[in-house]
Amino acid sequence: MRRVHLAAGIARYVWAAPCTAIGLCLVAPAFLFGATARLVDGAIEVALSAFKSSNFPLGALPFNAITFGHVVIATSQTELDRLRGHEQAHVRQYERWGVFFFVAYPAASLWQLLRCRRPYIGNWFEVQAREGRSNEPREA
Numbered sequence: 001m002r003r004v005h006l007a008a009g010i011a012r013y014v015w016a017a018p019c020t021a022i023g024l025c026l027v028a029p030a031f032l033f034g035a036t037a038r039l040v041d042g043a044i045e046v047a048l049s050a051f052k053s054s055n056f057p058l059g060a061l062p063f064n065a066i067t068f069g070h071v072v073i074a075t076s077q078t079e080l081d082r083l084r085g086h087e088q089a090h091v092r093q094y095e096r097w098g099v100f101f102f103v104a105y106p107a108a109s110l111w112q113l114l115r116c117r118r119p120y121i122g123n124w125f126e127v128q129a130r131e132g133r134s135n136e137p138r139e140a
């Protein structure tokens, strides 16, 4: 039984690995300017706040936090702490959808837009994350 849990855990990481790799590639340059990272709840959390000292306009970013597979990128450690539950819900979604999340998420936003609704707020991945429905407990 323990092997099944281990295999399922590995499969979740492998399934989401292409998305995680994209997240790591996107955030890699930030480490040259002092961004920090740590492992929390099975995800790599990256705080960009060190950019403040490099005159990078963090306020210009269109997000406070964003998730790519098992990489959560936020403007600061405070935002990582504040949004952890929401972003962990997105991690669970990546574990379920894998690379198809990159199609499903924009499609869900487009669907809302076509229905004259707000594409971000109405996106059902965001609705799930806000309601914590996709934040199921992980198997040990």
Ligand SMILES: [Zn+2]
Residues within 6 Å of the ligand: 086, 090, 126, 129
């Ligand atoms: Zn979200």
